[in-house]
Amino acid sequence: MTGFPPLGPRLVVATHNAGKLREFRELLAPFPLELVSAGELGLPEPEETGTTYAENAQIKADAAAAASGLPALSDDSGLAVQALWGAPGIFSARWAGPDKDFPAAMRRVEEDLQDRGAVAPADRRAAFVAALCLAWPAGETLAIEGSVAGVIVWPPRGSLGFGYDPIFLPDGHHRTFGEMTADEKHGVSWDAQGRADGLSHRARAFGELMAALFPGGPPR
Numbered sequence: 001m002t003g004f005p006p007l008g009p010r011l012v013v014a015t016h017n018a019g020k021l022r023e024f025r026e027l028l029a030p031f032p033l034e035l036v037s038a039g040e041l042g043l044p045e046p047e048e049t050g051t052t053y054a055e056n057a058q059i060k061a062d063a064a065a066a067a068s069g070l071p072a073l074s075d076d077s078g079l080a081v082q083a084l085w086g087a088p089g090i091f092s093a094r095w096a097g098p099d100k101d102f103p104a105a106m107r108r109v110e111e112d113l114q115d116r117g118a119v120a121p122a123d124r125r126a127a128f129v130a131a132l133c134l135a136w137p138a139g140e141t142l143a144i145e146g147s148v149a150g151v152i153v154w155p156p157r158g159s160l161g162f163g164y165d166p167i168f169l170p171d172g173h174h175r176t177f178g179e180m181t182a183d184e185k186h187g188v189s190w191d192a193q194g195r196a197d198g199l200s201h202r203a204r205a206f207g208e209l210m211a212a213l214f215p216g217g218p219p220r
């Protein structure tokens, strides 16, 4: 017993971002759940009016759970650059504009760093942050945040992943998220006690969230 309502069999992945959806499909594969995306259900994209990742994640999960009558998992995430006072942060998607122009958004990060004379890696610290929210139609919610620290590199490296991945080099690694395989970036491993371990912000938040729901890890 975890104190939460049952999760399955159907779960809505409450995102309209294809890159996130792919990662969640991989992350959720070991669990006995039938996934359906917000896009497949034709759910509208709610306005992200919150001032924190957690608030926006809650808005997205609540909207999807209410509209579908199913439990819904959402993700609000972003890249927080220290020298830019945490920008783009919750505005990470908005920096890419309606055309989702991430090359332009990455250039803006680099130009803003250059404007501040941030050239040495120590001046280019950043973190990816993800707030996940699982909401049930009756109103229960479970929310968890994960992050991964690193530095911004330029020029962008790698064409794997999505969004800002090519300019983010996680601490302790030699390849950017754009150069890592799906498994390296967001694979989650479970130890014998059911504790999860992963690299990316999303993998870390997901591992903690699922450990709360499935003590002992994914059913074998």
Ligand SMILES: O=P(O)(O)OP(=O)(O)OP(=O)(O)OC[C@H]1O[C@@H](n2cnc3c(O)ncnc32)[C@H](O)[C@@H]1O
Residues within 6 Å of the ligand: 014, 015, 016, 017, 020, 045, 048, 060, 075, 076, 077, 078, 079, 092, 093, 094, 128, 161, 162, 163, 164, 165, 177, 200, 202
């Ligand atoms: O709101 P949904 O529908 O989930 O999709 P979105 O793309 O609008 O997502 P967010 O509002 O959470 O904005 C977060 C942005 O931050 C970026 N981002 C988040 N996680 C990332 C990751 O793992 N790798 C690269 N970029 C990421 C990505 O570009 C997203 O568009």
Ligand SMILES: [Mg+2]
Residues within 6 Å of the ligand: 048, 093
């Ligand atoms: Mg969004």
